[in-house]
Amino acid sequence: DAGVTQSPTHLIKTRGQHVTLRCSPISGHKSVSWYQQVLGQGPQFIFQYYEKEERGRGNFPDRFSARQFPNYSSELNVNALLLGDSALYLCASSLEGLAGGGDTQYFGPGTRLTVL
Amino acid sequence: GESVGLHLPTLSVQEGDNSIINCAYSNSASDYFIWYKQESGKGPQFIIDIRSNMDKRQGQRVTVLLNKTVKHLSLQIAATQPGDSAVYFCAERNQAGTALIFGKGTTLSVSS
Numbered sequence: 001d002a003g004v005t006q007s008p009t010h011l012i013k014t015r016g017q018h019v020t021l022r023c024s025p026i027s028g029h030k031s032v033s034w035y036q037q038v039l040g041q042g043p044q045f046i047f048q049y050y051e052k053e054e055r056g057r058g059n060f061p062d063r064f065s066a067r068q069f070p071n072y073s074s075e076l077n078v079n080a081l082l083l084g085d086s087a088l089y090l091c092a093s094s095l096e097g098l099a100g101g102g103d104t105q106y107f108g109p110g111t112r113l114t115v116l
Numbered sequence: 117g118e119s120v121g122l123h124l125p126t127l128s129v130q131e132g133d134n135s136i137i138n139c140a141y142s143n144s145a146s147d148y149f150i151w152y153k154q155e156s157g158k159g160p161q162f163i164i165d166i167r168s169n170m171d172k173r174q175g176q177r178v179t180v181l182l183n184k185t186v187k188h189l190s191l192q193i194a195a196t197q198p199g200d201s202a203v204y205f206c207a208e209r210n211q212a213g214t215a216l217i218f219g220k221g222t223t224l225s226v227s228s
Binding site: 004033035040041042043044045048055056058090092104105106107108109110 | 150152158159160161162165205207210212214215216217218219220221
């Protein structure tokens with residue numbers, strides 16, 4: 001079975017541009033979460049979606065937005081890119097989300113975003 | 117606030133030794149914890165999880181111990197192999213049940 005897939009693998013943008021990252025969850029999983037991982041640190045939570053609705057949002061500016069589609073895939077959008085947005089963006093999928101009592105999140109390989 | 121940290125940033129062991137990676141968490145109400153392994157250039161890979169109603173859980177060559185009294189979590193890897201070399205993260209579910217809170221990670225280096 002395919003795991004979580006993300007595209008693109010790598011991306012280079014310049015300051016001020018916007019970017020769209022895509023994620024397809026494991027088949028049967030209805031929840032998708034997005035995390036940002038800066039080099040040398042653990043992943044930081046950005047969003048969680050379940051059944052196309054936002055369930056949680058981390059401490060990120062409004063430049064970050066996301067959505068989930070009827071097929072449970074998801075997009076993360078970042079506007080007005082800053083140098084500090086350079087990071088590995090990870091998508092994780094789970095059956096129903098963490099609120100159900102500890103639903104395991106499985107991560108994709110990530111998208112490496114470099115902002116110049 | 118909620119935070120998860122690891123005691124040591126790096127751990128070096130010999131092949132065949134047992135490894136113990138430690139993690140301290142701050143939220144006494146946390147009820148779900150996960151250990152992930154992350155190899156260079158890859159996403160975190162699920163290793164094992166544990167709920168707060170358990171003290172110990174075993175998987176294949178791995179054991180997670182949870183001490184709620186001192187808010188401490190550990191991952192034990194038996195007969196460590198070179199392929200176990202990676203960064204290991206512990207994570208706890210946040211109070212809202214919407215996110216995992218990660219620590220900074222421990223880099224495990226296994227020499228043969």
